[in-house]
Amino acid sequence: MDFELTDEQRQFRDALRAFVDKEIRPVAREWEATDRYPTEIVATMRRMGLFGLTVPEEYGGLGADMVSFALVFEEIAKGWMGIAGILGSHSLSCWLIARHGTDAQRRRYLPDLATGARRTGIALTEPDAGTDLQGIRTVARRDGDDYVISGRKTWITNARHADPLPVLVKTDPAASPAHRGMSVLLVEAGTPGFEVLRDLPKLGYKGTESCEILFEDCRVPASALLGGVEGRGMQQVLSGLETGRINVAARALGIAQAAYDEALRYAGQRKAFGSQISEFQAIQLRLADMAMQVQSARLMVYWAASRADAGRRVDLEAGMAKAFASEAAAACALSAMQVHGGYGYSKEFDVERLYRDAPLMMIGEGTNDIQRIVIAKALTSGKGTIG
Template sequence: MDFELSDEQRLFRQTLRDFADKEIVPVAPEWERTGRYPAEIVERLRELGLFGLNVPEEFGGLGADRISYALAFEEIARAWLGAAGLFGPHSVACWLVARNGTPEQKERLLPRMASGELRSGLGLTEPGAGTDLQGIATTAVRDADHYVVSGTKTWITNARVAGMLPVLVKTGRAERAHEAMSVLLVDTSAPGFTVTRDLPKLGYKGPETCELVLDEVRVPVEDLLGGREGRGLQQVLNGLEIGRINIAARAVGVAQAAYDAALGYSRQREAFGQPISGFQAIQLKLADMATEIQAARLLTYWAAAKSGAGGGRVDLEAGMAKMHASEVAIKCALESMRIHGGYGYSAEFIVERLYRDAPLMAIGEGTNDVQRLVIARSLLSGNGRLGW
């Protein structure tokens, strides 16, 4: 049992940390406040190869191990959650193609996705179907060598910049709903594909989050992910496991940023003739925050390691990591605000942004109540085991 990062992983983390501290932290407050799109950060993410985290080396990607994958999102989210969103859904889309794509789909798409030339996201959620993906209404009707796709998707991150979007659709009818579901790799420049609006958000500024309409969009049959109908829900659920590790790591980054801000402020702020870090009430908060963050980090790395080792689904591990880490992020953001006192409520301090960003992780990639059900079902089925 080894709780140490490898030399390569430590170097990777340090590279990302230096980049985040020098190029994201200084601009994040102003860009987040004004809604400025972080094009410069996107370019640096491309240069660092982060769009290719989940792309095998043979297709020009980093082929990163799962721990490094988690480290990337932890370090970038620590600087700005919005910056992590620029390549978060994209990395899951890369995994979907790399894991499920036909040889032709991999050759055609993955090199461009790895370089960031072709960016992507996930077209899953609909106005009437969030948690219940089997309730989607978007349809794809076969017409010779094309599918004709009609429907609406919402809460789609990076929809305006994506050149290709994996879209979950119903390709037929079946007694069991999941058997009628497929994923199409939709070219966003196709006629009938329209991004109708950007959705207003409490936090998670930077990447756009949109509603889009597919009005009889014609998608070539060769863009059916994997080349087989009826595999869509299985493909997506496997991808969401990777997404939950991504979200857990982002939550650890946000929690760490909240702790760092609280620790620094407690050392500088004086009351009654001494730094407030000298008061036991503050020390207790800092101790609780640090302990819970480290527990969340270890859960995340555990889930990442189990996922990277292969051998099947990691519903239990990814669900635990995502649920716990996101709750820790919310708690730490609030505790940090309390340590800051009135200044924590000011937009001039980072804590206010963290407080707005943190709730997203408890909702995205399946709400935490859903994660609890996933964990319980895994335990009750006998497929989930605690311990190492």
């Protein structure tokens, strides 16, 4: 049983760390505070080929293994989690098109998505439907050679830059069960009737936009139907969310590691009662707990990623990794603030940002309560085992 990265993966990780240290860390605090869009960082990620993570090599992408995929989100999130969000939704959408798109859809979109010349996201959540995707109200009715979309989506990352934007709709609202009437349509930027209404204000996850969008008699050609067959949208999306949960788990791991790093560094510098606070047993116990949480999360994330690389279905593994790592991130961020004392509450220290970014990891890509239900169903049905 080998828990080590390959030489190629280590070199990839080192290149990512150099990029984060040079271009993300120096500006993260200032740009996050002003919610400035990281245009320059995006340009570098394009040059590095990171927008092609999940695009097959035949279309110009990296076709990265899932462990390397996880490394990207872990390392970038250590510097600034919001930047990882820009790549996350894009990578999930690319995976959907590569896995489920028609040949024509792959040829049209994937080469430009791989280079970042096109960007993308995914539109699932609605004001009245988040976890319960079968409850969406956005519909697309067939009209000759087109679909006409009407509805509203919210919390959509990359909405202002997506071209195309995969949108989960109901092509047969009367279908029972509802998922049999659900499809994904690829909506290109500038399509009449597709409007980004506003950017939503957020506690954390700054740097990338999260938008509310409107489809009002938005007409797209029938060729925009992902895969070319109606009624497969829910299955397509759920298959992609396994990858998405590894992405979120890796981001959470990055937050947890960054929180631990900050706490360890500060404990070695801060003095009280004539000694470094790292010599105090109360601080040592807190650091030890953080280290155990971080390393446990890392092993679980890489375990899920390696299972995906083996071609296995990983709803159990990805669900476990996402739930555990996100809760480790929240716990480590709070512990890091406590190690810093009053300074942990100051915007002049990074732990305050980590504390605000961590909770989203417990919510995004399915809440942790949902993850536990998925895990339990896999275990009780015999489709998932541990040990």
